[in-house]
Amino acid sequence: MRLSFSAVALFAALATPAIAEDSFPATLAGHAVLPALSLVAPPADAPADAWISGKFTGASRNEVPMSVMGNVGKRYGGHDTGIALPFIGQPVQGMSGFAMNRAEDGSFYVLTDNGFGSKRNSPDALLFFHKMAPDFEAGMVERKETIFLHDPDRKVPFRIAYEGTDSRYLTGADFDLESLQVLGDTVWIGDEFGPYLIKADLTGRVLEVVQTVLDGKVLTSPDTAGVFVPAEAGKDYQVQRSGGYEGMALQPGRNLLWAMLEKPILLESGATEGNFLRVMLFDPARGDWTGDSLKFALSEGATAIGDFNFIDETRALVIERDNGEGDVALGCAEGATDLSGCYPHPAKVKNVVLIDTTDVDEDGFVRRIGHIDLMNIADPDGLALDGLKPAEGPFTFPFFTIEDVVRVDETHIMVANDNNLPFSGGREIGKAAHNEFILLSVPELLSAE
Template sequence: MRLSLSVLALASALAAPAIAEETFPATLAGHAYIPALTLITPPADAPRDTWISGKFTGKTRNDQPMSVMGNVGKGYGGHDTGIALPFIGQPMQGMSGFAMNLAEDGSIYALTDNGFGSKRNSPDAMLFFHKMAPDFANGTVERRDTIFLSDPDHKVPFRITYDGSKSRYLTGADFDLESIQVLNGEVWIGEEFGPYIIRAGLDGVVKAVYPTMLDGKELHGPDTYSVYVPAEAGKDYQVQRSGGYEGMALQPGTGLLWAMLEKPILGEDGKPEGNFLRVIKFDTNKAEWTGESVKFALTEGATAIGDFNFIDGTRALVIERDNGEGDAARACADGATDTSACYPKPAKVKNIVLVDTADIDADGFMRRIGHIDLLNIADPDGKALAGMKPAEGPFTFPFFTIEDVIALDDTHIIVANDNNLPFSGGREPGVAANNEFILLSVPELLAAK
């Protein structure tokens, strides 16, 4: 008898390994931030349209700068964030990915995502990456350079927003950028709409766009340009909306990219295939998919990942998270109708997981070695910045989207958030989240095997 796809999906979900692993301690060693409302001047040759961004975040076009207040949405308490759209210039936004390899000056290659959260509302949000240098002694972050992505050679396989312009800069209506790596003078970017891998020069000029191949078939998301409404989940597209390459790790010495989808893919029945994520390998040397993939098992309560970076030849760090936002100490009471000063959906699962990519079980799952809890960080030396720490208890990093992690040395990692400007809070109800960088001392985690 042939099993139905739904039964196969259930069997696959049940095959995910039970997660019982060690939780390692984490100590805050440094804290720095970029103010939430940090804007960037567009390039001189960019279309005039880019000088006011966020014009399409409402139901109709709005050209009046700073006229509509940002809000976290009903599900998160309906808090205004204190920062209004549209913006004059381009929002630097939150960081959606760190490259493993540092720039020559020691700064971090940091990626900004698509703008305002969707293909529809981000046609005037430019796409770029930066060189960032956090100064944990002074609590600041220096933006040393910003590189804007463009397609002057028409490598993108569909019509872009600024298609008729001379400069052909890319926008958040073209791609949703979520992960970045730099190798041999080139930039490799994991993207969510396709999902695609984008290859570009360090000048931001696109060289190639690679659609995703899994098990011999091209994967699509609901925002892939070739998918038309009405489209059936699981058949016309398999990748969930906002479920593309949130993490894309570069394996040292191999040229292999391990591209991890943010959310479980969909079976033909339109339902997630299980509580795990696909990790698909791409060979930068051959510029093609290897045909190999593995799985990452999510812990209970986690819904997605935020970043993925190797720390040596086989071990890597993964950020896994739930969809919560805000410190649990300020959670709303059950049944509360006034949520103005509390969080109805506080953060509960925000982990940095250490995995061993060389240890894959019979069902294709990479081994989880252990993790640290970003909601339980010791701060014995008072490193947390004023206004960005709980009133009591351990330091927490309770943001909706935490999307950046790299190892700095054998004992420290750097973690940062995507603040979804101006739509996320996390520290204080009614206050937009800043772009925070934290330096964590985690020697036990990084030494674990």
């Protein structure tokens, strides 16, 4: 029997379990900022092209530094962000993943994403991760080291942007890095384009690139090497654009990687499976997929996830979000035509969800234990930094993309945003969002079972 598009969508919706879970409080325990316009010099042996980044974010090449103002885009009100492209050097922006394990000096491994948002506009954006140390007393984040990904051994199975160079540094035209884990002296990175898993050493040297396999079949996206336009959604590729690995958790004890897609995958009809995300298990010791997978159900209004990290051997945190940006208090009135002083799509669903990976129902859905609401954070001690808090009400984290969460200790987690420099705001209209790191006291969430 052939189902219509609407019937397939209805069946998929019915296959997604209803969500009823506890909501736990969150209290601000620290607030630190890495300024939006934070730049790093490319390596000495990188191509000269990498010294000016963001040259291809417009309709044509532009090599005049700081000449084109960043803008959030028409959907989000068309507000300028106060920071212009191209940049001299490489932007540190785009915090898109925390590793669970820390560096020997106690700093956190933090990943930067592909640069400016797509393969087309990011061929001069180098790919790298960092060691960072937030200082919540000083309200600052120290970038201690930046490690650039490079492929001198030609492990990447397709032509890279800097193919003809000796150093072969990777760029945002090659991969979109969104999740990071460090296991011993090995780095594992989840990519959105392939989607691929990238294995590297702690110097950033690529050791292997792994294709994604689900139910015995290789998954591809519109940005996978070898998928050419015209391509039919669901038949030629199953992973939505910008729907690859957004979160990849490392399970303590078993040392398995749990790789979660950002968006629902596509059926052959072109419709999505439903309002849930696939999670595939990979065994680094064997260098292969285990064949196991499960499903994470999104709550109502959520469209994607931002990060995924275990807090012990069985429970893990997942950031889920909508596509909104900015506080609801500054949302545009219905039917407003002047959007210069308001947010047409304010942030509403920004949750950190606790799941139990040992509790999976007969349909493959992992149990959601509960969540905290990042749009409702108590700040009784006034720890929010000046200029970065609402005029009244609770502290909020009203960013489009919130892509970093990690357990700090038995009662605290740390969360950070991807500021999409220079294309996202959220905290203040007309101003680019900073990279904000918040320390949250959430003892009830972390002790829930």
